[in-house]
Amino acid sequence: MGAAGPHVRDLQHRLSATGHWTGPVSGEYDAATADAVKAFQQQRSIDIDGICGPETWSLLIEAGQRLGDRLLYLRSPHLRGDDVAEVQRMLSTLGFAVGRIDGIWGRLTAAAVADFQMNMDLSGDGVCGDGTLASLQRLVRPLGDAAIVAHIAERRRLESPGRQLAGRRIAVGEAGGLEPVTASVRRMIGRNGAEVLTVHHPDWSAQAAQVNRFGAAVYIAFEIKPGAPSISYFQGRHFVSRAGQKLAGDIADGLKTMFGLIPAQGMGLPMLRESAMPAVLCRFEQVEGLLEHSREVAGVITDSTRELLAGLSAN
Template sequence: MIEAGQRLGDRFLYLRTPHLRGDDVAEVQRMLSTLGFSVGRIDGIWGPLTATALADFQTNMSLGGDGVCGGRTLQTLQQLVRPLGDASVVAHITERQRLESAGGQLIGRRIAVGEAGGLEPVTASVRREIGRDGAEVLTVHHPDWSTQAAQVNRFGAAVYIGFEVKSTAPSVSYFQGRHFVSRAGQKLAADIADRLEPMFGPIATNGMGLPMLRESAMPAVLCRFERIDALLERNREVADIVAQSTRDLLADQPAA
């Protein structure tokens, strides 16, 4: 709610720690992306990629290149974007480029697998299964999802798969914000959910702004299960499904 209350033009936007967040940040990211300046994902977080994209835009428009989005920069962005409509092409291309792979091979690819506590056997099984294909796998065990996101970003993973047990209906979630939907994450979530349903019953797929999904730089999904005993009992089968869905995601990328 706090982020939604940040209206475009009410404050200066610039790189600082902690990063500025809000709907106004997402709107500037959308405009920069529409104009061809890569901000990575449109996630409403003013990080280094967004700061660099804004400075590049300012330099190209003879606006000084100081990386601060104020009134003059904002006015220029709006004037240029208005005739183009609502498009976020560069953000989707950037996500696709992270997944480019020949024939869906996992050899040499970096894959991250994480959990927030108590599911080490599951992540270990996934690591072994994906590792057999020659991928370099990072397993992350931390109760704070933002910390996990920072770790997998430093690792440079192409894909992240997270696991959690929660007393709600089973689901597989992907990142969806106000101006951006992770298409690769959505595809991976749907594929995993379809393959898990014969074992666990109906599994929903949801676009969400959870910290792990939002703050990770790569396509990411979070698999939530209702019962830990049922998950641990089938963890090897779950690992096989996750590995196969990851292979399929890397193999089925549309042409740019």
């Protein structure tokens, strides 16, 4: 609040392009601008604070990427945007495995495009241009969202012949100050035969990258943040992690005797969006209460993770 200048005008222009700003482009960050930012944050399922920080700004840029305005291809860093998510949605509807519909043009999305192109007698180079888009749109139009293979792929990632944690890779992370909690979770899950990676890093994107390299089946993280406790799972504009949703709900239910009712909510936070596997973020306001119950929390996490994997294997 109170900021002014060309950067605020740019922000207001971008908010206008997403339909969240209808006022004059004044270049002043007033209450109306803050409300528009909050509305955008709510739509994108991120923390709602009315402040345009790096995460909100990045998502605003992504929201401005219109389908067909640029070539989409595999590069580093990966391309991101609403146009990427739309291509992923169309490919998934047609049965091509893109992984999660997260708006990030990664290896699986590039491979799915190349596979689609070869099926359509196109170039097969994995670059999505006008010809590939036209073919996708022509085939998807009569189908709608009847078959999203991304949900099937998420289930298959977790399926195992056994019903236990033995032999599975589980990742546990925290952003600072909660090492005793992750250590307790690591010990308890490890005693059940799982290989556990613990990650301690303030940058959630860096954590997600490390967990992806590890190849975890499930990723659980902890964070201290002002406000009511919450358990979050990934929810994007075209995809909800159903496995993450179940895990978050089971954890929230298991913790209620210690912390009261905790909402399980879908969010698009970087840790949830950028991890390739079902992930949950457990947020608490007070360090002391979490440390006091760290053993019980570890038990809930272990039981909920085992239940998730067992349930999917049984089905």
